[in-house]
Amino acid sequence: MNILVLGASGQVGHALMRACWPDGARVVGLARPAVDLADPDSIDRAVAEHAPDLVVNATAYTAVDKAESEREAAFAINRDGPAHLAAACAARGAALIHISTDYVFDGTKPAPYVEDDPVAPVNAYGASKEAGEAAVRATAPRHVILRTSWVYAAHGANFVKTMLRLGRERAELSVVADQTGAPTSADDIAAAITRIAARIQGQPDDVPWGTYHLTGAGETTWFGFAERIFERLAREEGRRPAVKPIATADYPTPARRPINSRLDGSRLRAAFGVEPPDWADSLDRVLDELFSQRPPAT
Ligand SMILES: NC(=O)C1=CN([C@@H]2O[C@H](COP(=O)(O)OP(=O)(O)OC[C@H]3O[C@@H](n4cnc5c(N)ncnc54)[C@H](OP(=O)(O)O)[C@@H]3O)[C@@H](O)[C@H]2O)C=CC1
Numbered sequence: 100m101n102i103l104v105l106g107a108s109g110q111v112g113h114a115l116m117r118a119c120w121p122d123g124a125r126v127v128g129l130a131r132p133a134v135d136l137a138d139p140d141s142i143d144r145a146v147a148e149h150a151p152d153l154v155v156n157a158t159a160y161t162a163v164d165k166a167e168s169e170r171e172a173a174f175a176i177n178r179d180g181p182a183h184l185a186a187a188c189a190a191r192g193a194a195l196i197h198i199s200t201d202y203v204f205d206g207t208k209p210a211p212y213v214e215d216d217p218v219a220p221v222n223a224y225g226a227s228k229e230a231g232e233a234a235v236r237a238t239a240p241r242h243v244i245l246r247t248s249w250v251y252a253a254h255g256a257n258f259v260k261t262m263l264r265l266g267r268e269r270a271e272l273s274v275v276a277d278q279t280g281a282p283t284s285a286d287d288i289a290a291a292i293t294r295i296a297a298r299i300q301g302q303p304d305d306v307p308w309g310t311y312h313l314t315g316a317g318e319t320t321w322f323g324f325a326e327r328i329f330e331r332l333a334r335e336e337g338r339r340p341a342v343k344p345i346a347t348a349d350y351p352t353p354a355r356r357p358i359n360s361r362l363d364g365s366r367l368r369a370a371f372g373v374e375p376p377d378w379a380d381s382l383d384r385v386l387d388e389l390f391s392q393r394p395p396a397t
């Protein structure tokens with residue numbers, strides 16, 4: 100089976116390129132400039148050249164605050180690109196795994212979101228991702244849309260690396276403590292995708308196509324996430340900033356963010372047997388990788 104990974108330079112794309120794929124999978128990863136989701140011709144060229152049976156779209160415009168002032172760019176990459184890609188996949192009969200976000204929801208539900216809950220994005224990034232999902236659903240019958248949340252990895256830009264940088268620079272910082280969700284390691288997303296790929300390869304006529312939620316197990320807040328990162332920083336480097344829990348209202352940003360980002364993963368477990376590890380255990384593994392990369396302080 101030929102597998103084409105788009106966005107191979109991002110957090111999830113990078114994790115996909117080092118993941119353990121089923122026997123018989125030939126995986127090619129592409130990044131810009133080879134494929135630019137804002138350039139439909141480059142999508143067609145990549146699909147024609149690599150003749151994929153499965154495409155994994157790990158590209159996205161992910162700058163949540165900047166998307167408020169760059170709405171067109173966000174929609175070009177998160178809606179129009181996936182729409183064109185879905186058409187190219189449908190024309191070839193290729194399957195498409197597309198990644199989406201908790202930010203398609205408004206966060207007002209007092210419980211974890213299930214896949215059929217109504218979407219109601221509260222920011223431009225979320226609206227652009229929601230539109231991308233809708234385009235994939237409408238165009239590519241053989242699709243799996245995976246909604247995930249709070250993604251981090253040793254490779255790439257994310258909250259974990261921001262906290263480590265700020266924790267080394269500052270004696271104190273404030274982190275919002277009233278947004279609830281689950282951090283998700285890019286490696287855990289890649290592991291789920293390779294499992295879904297094995298099913299597509301092995302039983303192509305018996306795949307439960309559709310939309311699924313995939314996050315680290317358990318839940319926390321951004322503050323709780325930061326606390327665990329700083330416990331480790333303290334053990335490794337003997338330095339720990341004071342972290343003040345604050346309300347969302349006390350951390351003004353251009354984009355609004357949902358208060359509840361929790362996603363219920365039952366459907367994915369039932370359909371594909373995916374059981375992601377506890378978020379804190381996966382965080383520890385990524386911190387292992389980050390601290391082993393850092394030369395010891397002298
Ligand atoms: N990060 C998060 O917290 C979350 C992410 N997601 C979703 O997960 C998926 C993967 O995100 P993640 O790996 O974290 O994101 P990153 O920001 O780490 O990576 C995004 C990738 O998209 C690529 N990209 C951006 N614009 C284009 C374009 N015009 N054409 C081609 N490639 C482009 C980037 O390439 P380049 O290196 O050239 O910029 C990069 O490889 C996305 O669908 C995202 O919406 C969902 C929930 C949370």
Ligand SMILES: Cc1cn([C@H]2C[C@H](O)[C@@H](COP(=O)(O)OP(=O)(O)O[C@H]3O[C@@H](C)C(=O)[C@@H](O)[C@H]3O)O2)c(=O)[nH]c1=O
Binds near residue numbers: 163
């Ligand atoms: C840096 C920082 C952030 N925050 C807050 C802001 C925000 O509410 C939260 C996380 O900050 P971030 O900038 O990482 O958040 P953000 O970029 O919005 O993260 C989101 O990215 C997109 C792509 C997704 O799809 C989402 O699932 C989610 O992961 O922490 C603090 O309270 N203190 C700080 O010092």
Ligand SMILES: [Mg+2]
Binds near residue numbers: 161
């Ligand atoms: Mg961000």
